[in-house]
Amino acid sequence: MSQEVRGVVSRRKGAPVEVTTIVVPDPGPGEAVVRVQSCGVCHTDLHYREGGINDEYPFLLGHEAAGIVEQVGEGVTGVAPGDFVVLNWRAVCGVCRACRRGRPWYCFNTHNAARKMTLTDGTELSPALGIGAFAEKTLVHAGQCTKVDPAARPAAVGLLGCGVMAGLGAAMNTGQVSRGDSVAVIGCGGVGDAAIAGAALAGATTIIAVDTDSRKLDWARKFGATHTVNASEDDPVEAIRAATGGFGADVVIEAVGRPETWKQAFYARDLAGTVVLVGVPTPEMKVELPLLDIFGRGGALKSSWYGDCLPSRDFPALTALYLQGRLDLDAFVTEEIALDQVEEAFTRMHHGDVLRSVVVFP
CATH class of the missing domain: 3.90.180.10 (Medium-chain alcohol dehydrogenases, catalytic domain)
Structure with a gap:
């Protein structure tokens, strides 16, 4: 009834x-x-x-x-x-x-x-x-x-x-962050902070949070960011490189969904590094890059939809980590x-x- x-x-x-x-x-x-x-x-x-x-x-x-x-x-x-x-x-x-x-x-x-x-x-x-x-x-x-x-x-x-899984999965599933990696996250709302938490959980040792809002950068530190960059004051690409020995991050996660921040992610990664787009763009947005830069930098350009999660596998496991005090x-x-x-x-x-x-x- x-x-x-x-x-x-x-x-x-x-x-x-x-x-x-x-x-x-x-x-x-x-x-x-x-x-x-x-x-x-x-x-x-x-x-x-x-x-x-x-x-x-x-x-x-x-x-x-x-x-x-x-x-x-x-x-x-x-x-x-x-x-x-x-x-x-x-x-x-x-x-x-x-x-x-x-x-x-x-x-x-x-x-x-x-x-x-x-x-x-x-x-x-x-x-x-x-x-x-x-x-x-x-x-x-x-x-x-x-x-x-x-x-x-x-x-x-x-x-x-939805959102927390999207961010955790962008780091752990799509980006495949592993022990000792350097990770940068551009955009520190709920999804971006979840990506930071996922990177920390996976064992990343350098985690760089990028945003234009100082409040959000404060939140990012609580989730595991080791470095913060206020993009309204500093060039994110140069700041990410400076925090990674001049090379760029192994994994850069873009959690904004805009062409300009995606291009920052592209150039802020190390050679053979990975860019993960988890921010959602709108239909009219376009990105233009020199094809030689795409070829020459190698690595992987990925999109993460729902954090590439499998709910039957990931939800119980992440809930267990929460109950253990680890997430x-x-x-x-x-x-x-x-x-x-x-x-x-x-x-x-x-x-x-x-x-x-x-x-x-x-």
Whole structure:
């Protein structure tokens, strides 16, 4: 039987979001209903509100979430009612060409729930990243539910569902940072700081944080940065080279998503080094470089989508590191808010006042 719950909906481009009643149907085959305990406020939700993803309004926002499985549909065996889960937007299919090649983190046919959540008048909702977790309950594909240790704090581990995983994975999975490496991270918001934390966890000995905001550089030090560069005062490329013996960093992670900062990353890496783009650009952005520079510097130019993570592998492992005190996910939670405070949280996020605001449900 369907349920009526409160959720945050974006009805049209640029308009303030609203808390309204939504209808969550019973799960169909392969689906699950999850009672949401926490959901982080991510830039992607703001992109949805602003029409930067698509125009399939109304959107049910929210996707960085943790909660308890309440119901499962026919054929679901991986999770059961009562399981504590972190939601993911990359439920792998297991049969596409990427999955068959043993690279499921590149899955080209990921799953979402087939049944639709709606407004009370029957209008179908588009859930953000196939999740829609700014709601007391949500309907997802069962593969989007990753079981983790229930001892973990929902507001902290829920952030693995998107931004924190993107940054950690950019360093550990895509960049393959290893012991003794030098790493530079350009852009020290939530994703960039997670990349710094991932580099520290992987054993990097020199970690250089670059931003134009001194507050963010202070945050970066807490996550493991050994050097900081204020790009409004110093040339980032020269500063990164100076901190690495004149050579450049082994891995440079660009967490802004702009052509000028990507070019800084390109020239700030050592010969045969790696550049990882995890910041999200807009469609009109272009980069022009001398082809000889690309050839002559060698190495690798990579993009990192969701930190090249495999949720079933990475979420439980990272949750275990959190519970062991080796990964401070709590440090990413700047504030806990109520469901009706999401619009104000967007403003604070846009101004760079928070790493993450997290909606916590009673």
